[in-house]
Amino acid sequence: MYDLIGDIHGHADALTRLLTTLGYTQRQGVYEHPQRQAVFLGDFIDRGPKIAETLAIVRPMVEAGQALSVMGNHELNALAFHTPHPTDTGNHLRPHNDKNARQHAETIRQLSRDELASALAWFRTLPLWLDLGGLRAVHACWDPSRMAMIEGPVTDDFLREACLPEGSLLEPVEAILKGKQIRLPEGTTFFDKDGHQRSFTRAKWYEPPHGHTFSSYAMASEPIASTAALPAEVLETAVPYPPNDKPVFVGHYWLSGSSPTLLRDNVACLDWSVAKGGFLCSYRWDGEQTLSAEKFVWTQSS
Numbered sequence: 001m002y003d004l005i006g007d008i009h010g011h012a013d014a015l016t017r018l019l020t021t022l023g024y025t026q027r028q029g030v031y032e033h034p035q036r037q038a039v040f041l042g043d044f045i046d047r048g049p050k051i052a053e054t055l056a057i058v059r060p061m062v063e064a065g066q067a068l069s070v071m072g073n074h075e076l077n078a079l080a081f082h083t084p085h086p087t088d089t090g091n092h093l094r095p096h097n098d099k100n101a102r103q104h105a106e107t108i109r110q111l112s113r114d115e116l117a118s119a120l121a122w123f124r125t126l127p128l129w130l131d132l133g134g135l136r137a138v139h140a141c142w143d144p145s146r147m148a149m150i151e152g153p154v155t156d157d158f159l160r161e162a163c164l165p166e167g168s169l170l171e172p173v174e175a176i177l178k179g180k181q182i183r184l185p186e187g188t189t190f191f192d193k194d195g196h197q198r199s200f201t202r203a204k205w206y207e208p209p210h211g212h213t214f215s216s217y218a219m220a221s222e223p224i225a226s227t228a229a230l231p232a233e234v235l236e237t238a239v240p241y242p243p244n245d246k247p248v249f250v251g252h253y254w255l256s257g258s259s260p261t262l263l264r265d266n267v268a269c270l271d272w273s274v275a276k277g278g279f280l281c282s283y284r285w286d287g288e289q290t291l292s293a294e295k296f297v298w299t300q301s302s
């Protein structure tokens with residue numbers, strides 16, 4: 001059975017405590033559990049104080065078969081940040097502007113050149129989603145229509161198509177790794193947790209959009225003041241997650257609260273903002289198709 005673990009962002013001490021709480025012990029330097037396997041939801045790097053240490057825990061677990069992992073948007077962003085632009089000499093697939101450089105700064109500061117190169121090579125091996133029989137894991141959004149468009153190993157060519165503005169894989173890969181975004185009504189913006197002014201919000205992609213306003217269809221971590229009805233385009237193109245499908249686990253959404261809650265009976269987000277004073281969250285899954293909030297296990301960030 002599986003223990004699903006949310007976004008770590010360099011908080012290796014919280015990860016060590018969580019694994020210990022879950023009953024994992026180190027053998028020859030690799031955390032393992034006699035009956036269980038961990039499933040990481042991505043976003044190992046950026047922001048936190050112990051990024052190399054985090055990778056030194058997670059990667060050996062995956063390579064030894066003690067864990068599985070999907071790619072997070074921060075791993076994809078890192079690959080794009082360090083992959084040269086095909087025509088714009090000296091630039092990269094992800095521009096080195098202030099916002100992008102700041103988001104990635106701690107990883108560059110904490111990892112040596114060799115450690116970074118090694119980490120990037122490993123990120124390329126991570127699948128964008130996992131369908132494990134009784135459950136599914138993806139960093140931000142499960143959408144079979146987008147997944148059907150995505151194929152193949154993460155080569156430079158794949159990264160160009162997935163990360164450049166004109167790339168053929170940009171829309172589906174962003175949907176899977178960054179979630180569904182909705183443009184807010186003209187003149188409406190809000191400030192996200194990093195202080196960036198945004199005219200898009202992250203949607204509750206798993207919910208049918210009918211009957212929702214912008215405010216009620218935005219993820220709880222994004223307080224949108226607009227009670228305007230959703231535009232027809234959102235109603236027509238939404239791919240909600242079927243209530244009878246197997247449970248799906250995501251990270252990504254910077255949720256906050258005194259203790260974790262489910263998004264729905266078969267949808268759980270395990271990102272509870274460890275990198276912003278929240279906690280590192282896991283879910284102990286034992287085969288159940290209806291999830292229970294009693295099965296969250298978490299640890300504070302400090």
Ligand SMILES: [Mn+2]
Binds near residue numbers: 072253
């Ligand atoms: Mn994250």
